[in-house]
Amino acid sequence: MESKGLAPVTLRFRRWAGPVGPEANFFRELFSRATGREIQIIENAAQNVDIQIESVYGEGEAPSFSSRAIRFLQSHMPNGIDFEDRRFSTNQQPTGNARFRVFFTGENERPPQGRWDAYLSFDVHSYEGRNTYLPLWWITSSDILIPTVSPYLGKSITINQMMSTRTMDFGSRPKFCAAFIGKAYPFRMQSISALSKIGKVDVFGAVARNTRQTRADEKFTISQDYKFVFAFENDYFPGYVTEKLPEAWATGAVPLYWGCDIKKSFNPKAFINAAEFPTLEDFVEYVSKVESSSQLWSEIASQPLLLQRPTMNEVVSNLSRILAPLRNGVSR
Structure with a gap:
């Protein structure tokens, strides 16, 4: 249920394989359930937003000179590189103009270590509670969240x-x-x-x-x-x-x-x-x-493909926990 009287939560897609298509409606509904608020999709890359969801496509961002220098210095220290400090990750990093940064992949990619608040992926590991299992077929080829026509089949699969x-x-x-x-x-x-x-x-x-x-x-x-x-x-x-x-x-x-x-x-x-x-x-x-x-x-x-009904409960629950400030009405 959406909270009344609160401004919409702003959401931007970045590094997508192409123009954001019907999957935008899936994520709009998902984040609406997770925050209890209306979702407004923003296209302007320079605008500050509440949530930015990124994939693996497009240009990656090279680590800054300062982060590379600190990693070099740490590598020569007795304790080695501090991988818990996600500022200095060598992996794909999100941009800074979003309050919450979510990584999503529809392909066989592992969630990148770094300054991410949440991951949505095929990976079954929790990565300290940040990752939630979200297989692509739930988005493209089922009505688990919203009615969907499969873009690869041209028909709905319920x-x-x-x-x-x-x-x-x-x-x-x-x-x-x-x-x-x-x-x-x-x-x-x-x-x-x-x-x-x-x-x-x-x-x-x-x-x-x-x-x-x-x-x-x-x-x-x-x-x-x-x-x-x-x-x-x-x-x-x-x-x-x-x-x-x-x-x-x-x-x-x-x-x-x-x-x-x-x-x-x-x-x-x-x-x-x-x-x-x-x-x-x-x-x-x-x-x-x-x-x-x-x-x-x-x-x-003649066999059914599914023996039990999948749910989005874990996905929504984990995102609600991570995005709790937005659910409580605290935006930019």
């Missing part, structure tokens, strides 16, 4: 849908596997090559220079012909889970996944995770077994 069983028709999907890929990471391409030995993998996206994949809803439409959708994460790290698995599942196909869902958010019976097999060859052999059995495929495809 928590209720992901918690429900379904009936999928094996016979209506004559093709083997579709892969929608923007970046050709080595293990991803090795896996597609291995899968191609048991069936034709049709690749769409930037890797294939395939211009059909110009609209998000093309991904959903194309996938209706396939038994499997390839959904490997960019990298393997505990907690690093993006929109790839929910979107693949939402097409009705069986997702072929590679990732580390350390939070146990997803039903392991609803997809095939290459990370659970001793070798890539074992993974491909099992996929071949599923592809040749309508019963086995249907058992996997």
Whole structure:
């Protein structure tokens, strides 16, 4: 509930991958719940704001000469460098014209050590209570906080849908596997090559220079012909889970996944995770077994993706604690 009679809390986005899109509404709602106040988004980079949320993109800021000099001097002292003094971090640092500085990443990046009040990331470590787990799929591919149309699928994916069983028709999907890929990471391409030995993998996206994949809803439409959708994460790290698995599942196909869902958010019976097999060859052999059995495929495809409903309670609670002065009406 928003506090009445208080000026809006000002929020600015910085170092974003591009123009801030629909995710702005997610963060507006998140910080409104955390502070109990209306949120006003500011674009002026020079203006002082209450909260600045930064990502990993754009130009980094080099440490100042004084901080580098002090680190040099400390490195020659008996106790070494004082890493608790975050002013002298060598990592990405926020600008100074925000009262609270929040780091967010939608990619597999670790929260940078430094003068940050809060982190929102894939990392499961608390970092002295400053970090809260916030996977990208909550923002882009669910209605956990607000109704959202997935920018990568062109359709909404609700928590209720992901918690429900379904009936999928094996016979209506004559093709083997579709892969929608923007970046050709080595293990991803090795896996597609291995899968191609048991069936034709049709690749769409930037890797294939395939211009059909110009609209998000093309991904959903194309996938209706396939038994499997390839959904490997960019990298393997505990907690690093993006929109790839929910979107693949939402097409009705069986997702072929590679990732580390350390939070146990997803039903392991609803997809095939290459990370659970001793070798890539074992993974491909099992996929071949599923592809040749309508019963086995249907058992996997009918499973709900989620076994329990995720909540934003911990995210909101941690931010409320960190942003307590704003909740109490103390702004700039």
